[in-house]
Amino acid sequence: MTQRAIPFVFMRGGTSRGPYFNRAELPEDRDILSKVLIAVIGSGHPLNIDGIGGGAAVTTKVAMLSKSNSEWADVDYFFAQVSVEDKLVDYTPTCGNILSGVGPAALEMGLLEPTGDETLVNIRAVNTKARIVAKVQTPDGQIRYDGETAIDGVPGTASPVELQFMDVVGSVTGSLLPTGNPVDIINGISVTCMDVAMPMVIARAVDFGLSGYENCAELDENRTFFERMEALRIEAGRRMGMGDVHDSVTPKFGLIAQPISGGTFSARYFMPWHCHPTMAVTGSQCLASCVVTPGTVADGLVLSPTDSPAHIAIEHPMGSIKLTVDHTIEGGSVAIKSVGLIRTARKLAAGEVYIPAHVLK
Numbered sequence: 001m002t003q004r005a006i007p008f009v010f011m012r013g014g015t016s017r018g019p020y021f022n023r024a025e026l027p028e029d030r031d032i033l034s035k036v037l038i039a040v041i042g043s044g045h046p047l048n049i050d051g052i053g054g055g056a057a058v059t060t061k062v063a064m065l066s067k068s069n070s071e072w073a074d075v076d077y078f079f080a081q082v083s084v085e086d087k088l089v090d091y092t093p094t095c096g097n098i099l100s101g102v103g104p105a106a107l108e109m110g111l112l113e114p115t116g117d118e119t120l121v122n123i124r125a126v127n128t129k130a131r132i133v134a135k136v137q138t139p140d141g142q143i144r145y146d147g148e149t150a151i152d153g154v155p156g157t158a159s160p161v162e163l164q165f166m167d168v169v170g171s172v173t174g175s176l177l178p179t180g181n182p183v184d185i186i187n188g189i190s191v192t193c194m195d196v197a198m199p200m201v202i203a204r205a206v207d208f209g210l211s212g213y214e215n216c217a218e219l220d221e222n223r224t225f226f227e228r229m230e231a232l233r234i235e236a237g238r239r240m241g242m243g244d245v246h247d248s249v250t251p252k253f254g255l256i257a258q259p260i261s262g263g264t265f266s267a268r269y270f271m272p273w274h275c276h277p278t279m280a281v282t283g284s285q286c287l288a289s290c291v292v293t294p295g296t297v298a299d300g301l302v303l304s305p306t307d308s309p310a311h312i313a314i315e316h317p318m319g320s321i322k323l324t325v326d327h328t329i330e331g332g333s334v335a336i337k338s339v340g341l342i343r344t345a346r347k348l349a350a351g352e353v354y355i356p357a358h359v360l361k
Contacts, residue, residue: 004360005352006040009105014097014343015153015278016058019353020105023066023078032360034080034089037062039355041082048084052353057249057271060084061098067111072131073124075106081249090249092172093198094127096281100161100343103134104143108347114138128171130197135162145346152319153278158344165339168197168285172250176336178240182295186239187232192296193240196289196336198282199251201236204297205268212257212266216275216317219268226273229253233272252280254287256298263313263320265291265302279316285339288312288323293334309340 006026008019019040027033038044041060042051053060064078077099081090103121106112112121117139123132137144137159147159169176173195183190192202205212208225219225233253237245245251253270260266269276269283276283291298292310305312309326326337 002357003354004357005354006036008350008353009108009347010052010349011063011101011105012154012346012348013063013099013101014151014281014345016061016095016097017054017348018059018061018063018098019052020063020065020101020109022109022111023064023076026064027360030091035359036355037080037082037089038087039359040353043082044085044087046085053082053084055084056277057081057084057274058097058277061095063098063102063105065102065106065109065111068124070124073122074112075102075121076124076126077102078126088247091127092248093250093252094125094130094171094282096163096165096197096285097343099123099125099132099134099281100163101345103136103161104145104345104347107136107138107143108350114141114143116141128168128197130168130171131166133164133166143347147344149342149344151342151344152316152321154344158346160342161345162342163281163340165197165285166337168339169336170195171197172199173240173242176289176293176334182293183297184236184239186235187228189232190297191232191236192290192298193236193251194286194290194293194296195240197285197339198280199240199242200254200283200286201233201251202254202256202287202290202297203232204301205255205257208255210255212255212268213260214268216277219275229270230272252283254283256287256290256301258301259315261315261320263315264305265298266315268317275317278318279314279321281321281341281343284314284321284323284341287314288325288339289327289334289336292325292327292329294329294332
């Protein structure tokens with residue numbers, strides 16, 4: 001036999017998509033697992049022509065699910081970001097958009113059963129140890145994908161998936177402000193290095209000579225900006241205690257600006273070597289937390305919400321994303337309790353994906 005079949009469910013989760021696997025169907029050895037995922041996605045070609053990736057970072061993501069041995073969680077969610085062209089797999093981050101499909105996919109796989117017209121799925125993010133409660137619509141015990149909820153960046157409407165993120169502070173570094181400072185000056189640029197759901201380096205767009213309202217194509221073509229951003233990101237990663245991040249997608253990078261469409265602020269999010277077409281769920285949590293935290297680069301640029309929970313709308317290249325941040329501020333320090341938002345997901349396909357048999361040797 002020259003090929004090996006692996007069962008999978010193909011899902012759109014939020015504004016990303018990719019294969020969802022039962023972790024038991026994949027090799028335990030991390031090196032072999034990486035080779036399998038590279039073959040599945042077709043990493044190594046700009047179009048992922050020999051795999052099921054879509055030639056963009058938002059379509060080369062993988063979710064691996066299993067029944068959790070945690071007393072709290074129903075499902076463990078292990079995430080992998082596969083590069084489009086470099087045959088690299090990064091297990092450091094998680095993805096909140098792909099997480100939108102974890103509840104429905106776990107039900108599809110039979111990892112748990114519907115519990116009524118709505119099913120609450122307690123999810124443990126293996127990569128970051130965050131806890132997430134997903135509310136999935138299951139009328140009459142059936143997963144509902146159609147509905148009236150729209151999210152910017154996805155055409156049409158679908159059934160809502162309500163997400164509540166907990167334990168998101170210090171997801172990778174163990175600290176809200178990994179450098180110990182609300183603002184650091186790196187290569188002459190003021191930045192906030194923050195770790196909420198995703199470690200990020202956040203700067204004002206104007207400090208790079210940008211408006212913050214550029215579209216993705218304009219930013220991706222601005223190689224001078226990317227060279228400055230990458231040098232800054234690498235140094236920030238070192239200061240955040242993350243070591244050499246040359247080949248890592250974390251920390252991510254974000255630019256913020258004043259709102260122009262009635263939101264709380266405008267942002268551009270980088271993955272990190274391309275601009276995200278919309279906004280990452282994990283990144284949105286970090287950006288929103290930056291705005292409610294005193295003394296960050298958002299001070300004086302954005303009108304910080306004073307209520308808790310704070311209702312925040314982040315403008316992005318294709319619309320906006322709305323979040324609710326439950327937090328407290330005492331003595332100038334912020335404590336982020338949880339972040340909630342609504343996404344949608346849809347099952348696109350299911351069956352078996354084939355990889356060359358030699359990959360498993």
